[in-house]
Amino acid sequence: MDVGRVDPHDEPAVAALVGRLRALRGMLEEHAAHEDRWVEPLLAELRADIAESLKVDHARIDSAIPSLETAFTRWEEAPEDERVAMGRMAYGALSSFVGAYLNHMAREEDEAMPVLQAAMTDEQLLQVSAQLRGAIPPPRMAQYVSIMLPAMNVEERTQMFAGLKANAPREVLDGMCELASGVLASSDWSAVRTRVGL
Ligand SMILES: [Fe+2]
Structure with a gap:
């Protein structure tokens, strides 16, 4: 477009x-x-x-x-x-x-x-998915995620952030939250935060 x-x-x-x-x-x-x-x-x-x-x-x-x-x-x-x-x-x-x-x-x-x-x-x-994602350095992953997040629906975003909240180190979660707040409309991001409890 x-x-x-x-x-x-x-x-x-x-x-x-x-x-x-x-x-x-x-x-x-x-x-x-x-x-x-x-x-x-x-x-x-x-x-x-x-x-x-x-x-x-x-x-x-x-x-x-x-x-x-x-x-x-x-x-x-x-x-x-x-x-x-x-x-x-x-x-x-x-x-x-x-x-x-x-x-x-x-x-x-x-x-x-x-x-x-x-x-x-x-x-x-x-496990295959985790191995693949593990091969991507964090700055590169941030580029992928900044394209993927706006294309996902609220369920998928919620799953992603719930997974990060449960498994990722605090600084990774914080970095992803910052990224999400930059690429999503504020109402979309607050819907995810409410569902995940962030
Ligand atoms: Fe392909």
Whole structure:
């Protein structure tokens, strides 16, 4: 939405969007590497065909990311009389990418997750999730969480903070609360605080 509504001539605003795209690229590539390391081997043992076809998806996504970034760089560097057209191309490239990416994640949820859930207990799956999250350094985790929190509903936010309250060191909980108060509307954050008792 931000890419669609930005003034294509507004250089600082376009540069800020390109910065966000680059940060997102880093996270997407890291996320795919985490899946390949922690999830793919489990799935490959249970359903090699699904694992293989998701791997093909990952390769396709990986190869689409550089041209997406190129479309944005061209827009950023375009002369005045080409900025509208370049902005439209960048928007189109992003829309196609997001469409393919959402489709990929739906396949992971609909095809891969039921296989894992049928073969493993919730505790085993939580352990995999904890190992994966443990491999992410705290400043990086803060970047993920600042994107994830606004996209969650109140139940999911409550679960996350209840878990932190029960298990995380005090300074981690405090840091996450500060982060949440920065990225959520104050009424949304106070709803979580009330439910969790923070
Ligand atoms: Fe994936």
